[in-house]
């Protein structure tokens with residue numbers, strides 16, 4: 497089986513990514529073993545043998561015996577030749593495809609299927625996705641968990657805003673437009689930012705991550721879990737649109753965010769329903785969603801959240 501590890505290098509704003517192919521070819525299925533030949537025991541009949549006079553015990557026909565031995569040797573020779581040919585084909589990988597028998601080529605293709613390996617193993621990191629509609633209170637509750645427990649909070653939206661504001665970023669313009677329009681920024685950018693931030697935190701000895709506002713689209717979910725880390729579970733913060741709208745408009749009075757205005761908010765709600773809810777449904781199908789009702793006060797929501805998380809992992 498071969499394994500693939502990809503290392504995106506967005507940190508300096510470049511889109512380049514380095515893919516290290518760790519290819520360890522599976523050995524082809526073992527060659528057929530030479531068949532065991534039946535060993536024929538030849539009795540020796542001496543002239544003085546008392547049974548030699550018994551007409552039912554005639555000496556074996558020497559020519560028949562020789563024939564059997566010759567036929568056996570022939571089959572053995574042909575079998576050895578065929579095994580040697582297969583060994584040569586396997587050893588000499590420089591042979592052109594057309595020279596390799598189809599059957600062997602098919603075996604090789606099956607054995608070299610590339611399987612992606614996440615950058616962080618389940619032993620190294622515990623990743624919790626935090627999803628929910630715009631303004632539901634994800635950031636507020638993540639801040640509570642960071643204050644009280646050993647979590648690292650990575651908000652995809654915050655990372656994108658920081659990249660947008662970074663001098664010299666080649667994605668600044670693009671991110672700015674996507675955020676204002678409530679659209680989802682291409683996953684390569686967001687995943688590279690998250691991965692770099694995780695790498696820094698792991699280097700500092702952290703292992704528990706709250707990935708807030710991500711994945712918001714199925715392609716992000718699949719790619720992140722293939723390339724970066726597999727999630728433990730998803731927290732889904734649930735609230736009516738009316739309540740979220742009131743919270744966002746209130747926040748918009750001071751946040752300075754380009755998308756905390758009624759036009760952008762409507763677009764964000766639509767994107768959430770059309771694009772992000774399928775991600776929650778996807779994880780729900782895997783029994784990996786913890787739903788947290790969020791209409792009550794911040795404190796009440798937090799108490800419920802702690803209770804629900806501690807049912808699933810030790811806090």
Ligand SMILES: Nc1ncnc2c1ncn2[C@@H]1O[C@H](COP(=O)(O)OP(=O)(O)OP(=O)(O)O)[C@@H](O)[C@H]1O
Nearest residue numbers: 629630631632633634635636743747792793794797
């Ligand atoms: N339970 C709550 N009751 C009342 N107000 C709340 C509650 N939770 C959060 N808020 C307020 O609602 C606003 C949005 O909260 P927050 O920024 O945490 O939401 P979010 O889900 O992270 O938003 P976004 O998706 O836009 O990043 C904030 O002003 C916050 O103080």
Ligand SMILES: O=c1ccn([C@@H]2O[C@H](COP(=O)(O)O)[C@@H](O)[C@H]2O)c(=O)[nH]1
Nearest residue numbers: 652653674675678679680681686709710
């Ligand atoms: O994975 C993501 C996360 C966010 N975005 C864009 O950012 C804004 C704001 O996100 P918040 O979580 O509300 O801070 C969001 O509307 C998207 O435009 C993204 O593209 N991909």
